[in-house]
Amino acid sequence: MKILVPVKRVIDPYVNIRVKSDQSGVETENVKMSMNPFCEIAVEEAIRLKEAGKAEEIIAVSIGNQSCQETIRTALAMGADRGIHVLTEEKIEPISIAKILSKICEQESPGLVISGKQAIDGDNNQTGQMLAALTDMPQGTFASKIEIESDKVKVTREIDGGLQTVSLNMPAIITTDLRLNEPRYASLPNIMKAKKKPIDQKSPEDYGIDVTPRVNILKVIEPPKREAGIKVENISELVEKLKNEAGVI
């Protein structure tokens, strides 16, 4: 079985976000970029399934500008086998990403697609579900546990208030939540080895997908700043303020 893992390049989660002064978006020039943390979890899970003998090949896919090659290399260094880079300079939306991925699924016929539940830039949380719709595959979103049982996959999902378990016919799409695993760091020898692994370069046109945005970003602003309040001396003053000034207890 093949596992397809889409990976996204995003601003590193530990970098302070700066909104551009012309309100056109967020500053991404000269900012440290990393693989989206939820995508790292997806790559890790695919590798663990391969290590457990449940999968033969892991294909990492990234869609975006030339730098996305680095993100694919990271996945290859962790243990993915080969990469597909769909090169585009366009600001690409989840529906278009899902369409390209559905074409890749047609060509590669993976048994599972494991993706992050959301990217920490757009916070959309859509691509996996959309890919499932376009391929008519079942979906196991927000996964904290994945168990393959012959031609089905049992997915434990993180839902509001607890856990839910579903059984999906394969092929299926799974999106990862935080508790699924702790991603490994790539070792130096594996980083060297990853340089020799193949990355296929494609374009959206190769898949016949029009990636023209449907959602226009009119402006991006900073959230209202919170002003620091006051310091209280002790618990009794705190409780008094919360009761009488803030009225929240």
Next chain:
Amino acid sequence: MTTLFFIEHANGQLSDQSLKAITATSQIDGDVHGLIVGSNIDSAVAEASKIEGLSKLIHVDDDNFNNIMAENLTQLIMNISEDYEYFLAAATTTGKNVMPRLAAKLDVSQISEIIAIEGPDTFIRTIYAGNAIATVQTSDPKKVLTVRPTAFKAAAMGSSECEISKIDAENMPSISEFIGEELTKSDRPELTSAKTIISGGRGMQNGENFELLDKVAEKLGAAVGASRAAVDAGFVPNDYQVGQTGKVVAPELYIAVGISGAIQHLAGMKDSKVIVAINKDEEAPIFDVADYGLVADLFQVLPELEQAL
């Protein structure tokens, strides 16, 4: 122009998250129809039919919907999608699971977790976990939206019921199956819907010490959360995590205890109405966003706080 809003319920009660999110529909012109699914849910149906602003409630009385599978619910909505221009649900784990699948079936973009409606095709939402706010305009003919419940006030209940229509669930795909659910048993509210949250960070030193927070939470009827540092250190499970990669919350009162205030934590709680920080390091960044700061040893003041409540 008609809007379809998916209403969630559990144990005979309407979801508080749905009741808040449905308020967003009042800013869209035209009729609003509710959709509620499941069998033996008479009390929830009766309650939902009284939500102010609804002109019709569609009830799918079917055992298949006692547990919601995205594959089935998407097909169900597709069966009636021609009648609607707007499709909304609360940004719960169910809403987030279903609405993007629906949008792709309709070949439109989906707009996630809106916090305001600016116009018929223009919406406001947060990106980068709330570190930036985007105004977006869609050119798609149909709009599929999830709504962040914390951004809206719960809908009022009218005195009379609206029209209730029953439809059947046809053409259900059988590609997925519900196995079971394990809901956290707690007398306390869930993090995402709690009015008060008390969270601990690395300063708690270990998992046992979270009991100090539990005791205060009990007095306040609060939920207990944690910073990523506390989760990474193994003090508490990951589902406690408030922050960019955990849960985004906006309670009336958020008490941060022994939390320094890393960006990634602030991103998950800075929309709280009132923030209290308790930390022994007076330079901690958490004090920059706190309405009330107390520089103190948490092990001394948490028992005092419990006593004082």
